Structures are given as C-alpha cells and as structure tokens.
Amino acid sequence: MTFLTRRYSFSASHRLHSTELSSEENARVFGKCNNPFGHGHNYSLEVTVGGEVDPGTGLVAAPAALDLSVRRAVLSKVDHRDLNADVPEFASLVPTTENLAIQISRWLRDDWMRRPVVTGAPLEPAAARLVRIRLEETGSNSVELQFHELENKD
Amino acid sequence: MISITRKAEFSASHFCASPFLTEEQNQALYGKGANPNGHGHNYVVEVTVEGEVDPVTGMVMDLKELKGVLERLVVEPFDHRFLNREVPPFDRITPTPENIAREIWRRLAPELNQGRRRLARVRLYETPDLYVEHSE
Numbered sequence: 495m496t497f498l499t500r501r502y503s504f505s506a507s508h509r510l511h512s513t514e515l516s517s518e519e520n521a522r523v524f525g526k527c528n529n530p531f532g533h534g535h536n537y538s539l540e541v542t543v544g545g546e547v548d549p550g551t552g553l554v555a556a557p558a559a560l561d562l563s564v565r566r567a568v569l570s571k572v573d574h575r576d577l578n579a580d581v582p583e584f585a586s587l588v589p590t591t592e593n594l595a596i597q598i599s600r601w602l603r604d605d606w607m608r609r610p611v612v613t614g615a616p617l618e619p620a621a622a623r624l625v626r627i628r629l630e631e632t633g634s635n636s637v638e639l640q641f642h643e644l645e646n647k648d
Numbered sequence: 649m650i651s652i653t654r655k656a657e658f659s660a661s662h663f664c665a666s667p668f669l670t671e672e673q674n675q676a677l678y679g680k681g682a683n684p685n686g687h688g689h690n691y692v693v694e695v696t697v698e699g700e701v702d703p704v705t706g707m708v709m710d711l712k713e714l715k716g717v718l719e720r721l722v723v724e725p726f727d728h729r730f731l732n733r734e735v736p737p738f739d740r741i742t743p744t745p746e747n748i749a750r751e752i753w754r755r756l757a758p759e760l761n762q763g764r765r766r767l768a769r770v771r772l773y774e775t776p777d778l779y780v781e782h783s784e
Contacts, residue, residue, distance in 0.1 A: 495784075496746050501777040542781075550668045552744035556677055557778065 497544040497625055498554045502564055504573035507534035508589040511578075532576060538630040539568065539598065545622040555622035567605035568598050595629040595637045599644050602627070651698035651768055652708050656718040658727035660735075661688040662743040686730055692773040693722060693752060699765030709765050721755045745774045749782040757784075 509532040510524035520528045527533070541564055543555045571581060577589040583597050606624050623641075630636040663686045664678040665671075674682040681687070695718060699708040729735050731743040741747050749772040760767040773779040 495782075496749065497781040498746065499779050499781070547744075547746045547750060551666050551677060552664070552742035552747040553677075554746050554780075558677070558679055 495544055496547050496554050497542050498557075498560075498622075499540050499542040500557060500560055500564075502539045502541070502569060503536060504539065504569050505534060505536050506572050506575050506577050507532045508577040508584075509533070510588050510590060512588050513586060532578065535631050537572075537594075539564070540628040540630075541602065542625045542627070543622045544625040563602065563605050567601040571601070572598075591629055591631045591635060591637045595627060595639045596644070596647060598629065599624075599627055599639050599641060600648075603641060603644060649698055650701055650708055651696050652711065652714070653694050653696040654711060654714045654718060655692060655694045656715075656723050657690060657692050658723050659688060659690050660726050660729050660731050661686040662731040662738070663687065664742050664744055666742050686732065689774050691726075691748070693718070694769075694771040694773075695752075695756060695760075695767070696769040696771070697760055697765055698768040699763070709760075714760075717756065717759050721759065722752055745772055745778065745780040746782070748772055749780045753782050753784065 508527075509529065510527040511520050511530075512523070515523065541560065543560060545554050547554055572594075575581060577584045577594065581589075581597075584593070587593055587597075602624055626638060626640045628636055628638045663684055664681040665674040665684065666677070669677065671682075695714070697709050697714065701708055725735060731738040731748070733739065735743075737751065738747070741751075749770050752772065753767065753770045756770070757767045769781055769783045771779055771781045
C-alpha cells in the first residue's frame, strides 16, 4: 500500500463559543479563543490518499486532481473567511480544530467521488481512496482524523 | 514492538512522463513535472524499522548501521544524479515519488529485514508539501 500526502494552507478567523454554555463557562472553557470579536489562524491541512501505484503512470493519484478537489471542496469555503459567520455548518457548531477537521473530511468525502478527471489523461488512477487528514491550527496544535472513522460520526 | 526512524537526504533531478501516454496527456497529468529536460528536488527519506529492543544493547537496530545502509543503498546511488538517465530502473519506470519510494523499499528490505527486525515504512518527501509513504 502506498500513501500520498499533500499539504495545503488557508487563513480563517473564528470564535469558540458554545450556545450550550453560560458566558462564564464559555470564558473558562475556551479562554482567549472566546473573545467576542474572534481571531485568526494560518491553518495547514495535510490530505493523505492511498492505494496501489498505477503501473502505467506510477501514481497513486494525480496531484492535480487532488488539488482541484481540495480547492473546490475545502479551500473555496474557508480561505479568508470567518468560520462562524461565513460557513453555514458552523452557524451553531463551535469551530474548534476538531469540528473543523470533521467537517473538512465530510466535504472531501462527498467531493472525492465527483473529483475532476485531469483533462486528456485517461490513465489517471481512479482507485485511490481518502485515508486521513491532519489539520494544524498553529505549529503547536494539530488534529488527525482517519476517514474510516467518519462513519461512526454520521 | 518499537520502531526507530532515520532520515537521510539526497538531491536529484527527474521528470515524469509515462511511455503509455501522449506528450499532451503527460502534460495534463504531470504538469510542469513532465518537462523532458528535468528539474530537481531536495528529497528527504525517512526509513522506519520495527522490532524488539535487544535486552543487551537496548537497541532495535544500531542507528549507525542504519545510517550506513541508507548511505550505501540510497544516498550514494541517488545523490546528485538525473534519475531518469542515471539510476535504473528509472530509465524504464517513471520516477514519480510513489515509484521512488517503492524502489527505496526494494533496495532496503533485504538488508533491514533480519532476525526479528523489519522494514516498516519508507516516507519520501519530494517537497515539504508533498510526501509518499510506502509499506508492504
């Protein structure tokens, strides 16, 4: 089995605040991240796909196809956005790194089967499957999620 | 069971084009990487060996020995080479990072699989933003 990982980055703002908690509890649980005006991060997203290496092309997946899918399914929705205000999924869900990773995985899973085939490259391997993502909020914080675990969350 | 990982680096040039595809299709699939004059990368390879800790030495494998094996079987033949022209089998097989990682596995496994230790993973960074992991 061979895995291919590519790293992407996006910048977004958010505020961690749960409607289930009182103001004091929110301040205690989320600390500075509960600041009512929000704050931002440069996120780093690693996406791993896996499969057998196609003997014709030497590829598990065409990086260009992965790029198009990640751009369409993820980056177009979150880059230079406020997660709470601009992304409907976070209207009432706290945009922690954990929840953001779960949402990104769902977007990718739903897009992957419809991912664009690179024009004029009929031998692009089609069998690659999404394996995991790793989302870094800062250089010191990251969350990892395996796609096979998504089923238990839906 | 415990695993140890050692890193090595080599700089090499390559290009990606499949003999099964037309020039146009190669361009579409590999993009700028299909330029037949080649281009280069500083590759980073991380090799993971797993096994039991020897009660006498406290080691899964002597890291000096692992360093030597990587130097001899990977860095020496790959470093400062044009992979497609100078390093078989890449005269016949497209040197995608997937295929380079598999070739490194093929070269290392016979030496590293000894006693109770096993080659567990080869991770190859082509750039800091793209890496491939291979295991069998």
